[in-house]
Amino acid sequence: MEEGLLFIVSGPSGAGKGTICSELVKRTGISLSVSMTTRKPRPGEIDGKDYYFVNEALFLKTVSESGFLEYAKVYDHYYGTPKAPVTTRLAAGLDVLLEIDTQGALKVKNEWPDGVFIYILPPSMRELRRRITGRAADTLAAIELRLGESLKEMERIDQYDYCVVNERIEEAANSLAAIFTAEHARVGRGVRETIQAYKEEIQCYIHPSI
Numbered sequence: 012m013e014e015g016l017l018f019i020v021s022g023p024s025g026a027g028k029g030t031i032c033s034e035l036v037k038r039t040g041i042s043l044s045v046s047m048t049t050r051k052p053r054p055g056e057i058d059g060k061d062y063y064f065v066n067e068a069l070f071l072k073t074v075s076e077s078g079f080l081e082y083a084k085v086y087d088h089y090y091g092t093p094k095a096p097v098t099t100r101l102a103a104g105l106d107v108l109l110e111i112d113t114q115g116a117l118k119v120k121n122e123w124p125d126g127v128f129i130y131i132l133p134p135s136m137r138e139l140r141r142r143i144t145g146r147a148a149d150t151l152a153a154i155e156l157r158l159g160e161s162l163k164e165m166e167r168i169d170q171y172d173y174c175v176v177n178e179r180i181e182e183a184a185n186s187l188a189a190i191f192t193a194e195h196a197r198v199g200r201g202v203r204e205t206i207q208a209y210k211e212e213i214q215c216y217i218h219p220s221i
């Protein structure tokens with residue numbers, strides 16, 4: 012069976028990755044990987060849906076058991092992608108979406124060079140600051156930290172295959188969906204199996220001499 016495709020989405024906090032990724036899930040049925048983190052849940056976040064919220068001991072135990080596809084420390088907290096659910100789904104032919112930071116994305120790239128790496132940019136730094144400030148959950152110090160980190164992260168954009176500027180959610184989601192469709196249409200992604208199937212299908216119709 013042909014493996015599913017692995018899509019990796021990164022971008023600064025406040026760029027709107029979460030909303031755009033949810034839209035891709037709705038439109039395509041792609042399976043979103045749920046990360047494990049040592050950060051505390053924000054109001055409204057659900058354990059097992061937004062993240063698996065765990066303590067540091069459990070996180071580090073998972074690291075020692077090689078249970079992560081990748082993990083990284085982001086803003087003083089650990090975040091990691093549980094390996095088994097991703098590899099199992101890919102092997103079953105299902106597409107998987109990771110929404111992770113650039114450190115993690117670059118680690119994944121070493122293991123899955125065939126992954127599709129997408130970076131979400133805000134329309135401007137001013138707009139990014141406005142969006143982050145609007146989130147009551149973050150303190151001013153946390154906001155400054157995030158803006159500084161965002162700029163550092165953006166320096167790594169060359170490592171990605173695509174970039175989507177999120178000015179309006181609907182348009183950005185359309186772009187992401189277009190990337191999804193284009194990647195599935197790439198020659199090399201399972202096209203050999205299709206041609207083989209055509210050959211078998213036509214066998215009984217063509218003259219043996221052809």
Ligand code: 5GP
Pocket residue numbers: 021022023024046047050081082083085090091092110111112113114115116
């Ligand atoms: P937040 O705390 O705002 O939910 O996420 C902070 C950052 O951690 C975001 O850039 C998010 O993409 C990243 N992140 C979430 N899950 C993972 C993960 O499993 N691995 C890595 N490397 N980064 C993650």
